[in-house]
Amino acid sequence: MAYTSTDYMEDEIRMARYAKALSHPARIAIVKLLASMDTCFCGEIVEELPIAQATVSQHLKELKESGLIQGCIEPPKIRYCIEPENWNQAQKLFTDFWEQSYLSKTETQKV
Amino acid sequence: MAYTSTDYMEDEIRMARYAKALSHPARIAIVKLLASMDTCFCGEIVEELPIAQATVSQHLKELKESGLIQGCIEPPKIRYCIEPENWNQAQKLFTDFWEQSYLSKTETQKV
DNA sequence: ATAGTTTATCGCAAATATACGATTAGAATT
DNA sequence: AATTCTAATCGTATATTTGCGATAAACTAT
Numbered sequence: 001m002a003y004t005s006t007d008y009m010e011d012e013i014r015m016a017r018y019a020k021a022l023s024h025p026a027r028i029a030i031v032k033l034l035a036s037m038d039t040c041f042c043g044e045i046v047e048e049l050p051i052a053q054a055t056v057s058q059h060l061k062e063l064k065e066s067g068l069i070q071g072c073i074e075p076p077k078i079r080y081c082i083e084p085e086n087w088n089q090a091q092k093l094f095t096d097f098w099e100q101s102y103l104s105k106t107e108t109q110k111v
Numbered sequence: 112m113a114y115t116s117t118d119y120m121e122d123e124i125r126m127a128r129y130a131k132a133l134s135h136p137a138r139i140a141i142v143k144l145l146a147s148m149d150t151c152f153c154g155e156i157v158e159e160l161p162i163a164q165a166t167v168s169q170h171l172k173e174l175k176e177s178g179l180i181q182g183c184i185e186p187p188k189i190r191y192c193i194e195p196e197n198w199n200q201a202q203k204l205f206t207d208f209w210e211q212s213y214l215s216k217t218e219t220q221k222v
Numbered sequence: 223a224t225a226g227t228t229t230a231t232c233g234c235a236a237a238t239a240t241a242c243g244a245t246t247a248g249a250a251t252t
Numbered sequence: 253a254a255t256t257c258t259a260a261t262c263g264t265a266t267a268t269t270t271g272c273g274a275t276a277a278a279c280t281a282t
Binding site for chain 4: 152153154157164165167168169171172182188189
C-alpha cells in the first residue's frame with residue numbers, strides 16, 4: 001500500500017507507460033487505424049495523417065517501445081498490428097483503474 | 112473519417128489529453144488515492160508519495176487542467192476529488208477505445 | 223549494376239515536462 | 253500584529269518530446 005521513499009508501484013509505472021504512448025493525438029489515430037484494420041503499412045498511415053513520414057515513423061517507434069503494437073517485416077514494406085498480449089494487459093489496467101472510482105460504483109452511467 | 116491537412120479529430124485530442132494527464136506514475140498514484148477516498152488533502156498526498164511538495168502541487172495542477180480532478184477550498188486546506196463529468200467522459204473514451212479492437216471482439220478474455 | 227520503393231535514422235530547433243528549494247499568499251490562531 | 257499552517261508559485265536546471273528535411277538502409281525490379 002505505502003510507497004518506499006524512492007519508488008512507485010509496478011502497476012502504476014506500467015499504466016503510466018501505456019498512457020504516455022497514447023498521450024498524443026497522432027498515436028491515438030495510428031492505433032485506431034491498426035485496431036480497425038487487420039492490415040496496415042506505414043505508408044497507409046502516412047497518407048491518413050497530417051504529418052510527415054519521419055514523424056509517423058517516430059510515433060510508430062514509440063508505440064512499438066510501449067509494447068502496444070508490433071511490426072512484421074514483409075519486404076519491402078512493414079506490416080503493423082496490435083500486440084495482443086500487451087493490449088489486453090493495458091485494457092485491463094485501464095478498466096480496473098476507471099472502475100476503482102467510487103463514482104463508477106455509485107453513479108448511474110448514462111451511455 | 113479522413114483528416115484535414117492540419118487537424119486531428121476531436122475525440123482523439125480529448126483522449127490524448129486524458130492520457131497525457133495519466134502518463135506519469137505520480138499522477139496515476141494521486142488519482143488512485145482520490146478515487147479510493149472520498150476526502151483527500153494535498154498534505155496527505157505529499158505524505159504518501161516519494162516526491163517533494165512543490166512537485167506534488169505541480170502534478171495536481173496538471174490533473175486539474177486535464178479536468179479529471181477538482182479542488183474545493185476548505186481553508187486553510189484544499190480538498191481534492193474526482194471531477195465526475197470528465198471522469199465519466201474519459202472512462203467512456205478509453206472503454207470504447209479498447210473495445211474497438213478486433214482483439215477485444217474475437218479473443219477470449221482471461222480475467 | 224541501376225533505379226525505384228519503403229521505412230528508419232540522423233541532426234537540428236523549438237517546445238514541454240520533471241523536479242525541487244525558496245518564497246509567497248491566504249487563512250486561522252495566538 | 254505576529255505566528256503558524258497549508259498549498260501555490262517562482263526560478264532554475266536538466267531531460268524529454270515533437271516535428272521535419274535530409275539521408276541511409278533494405279529490398280525489388282529492371
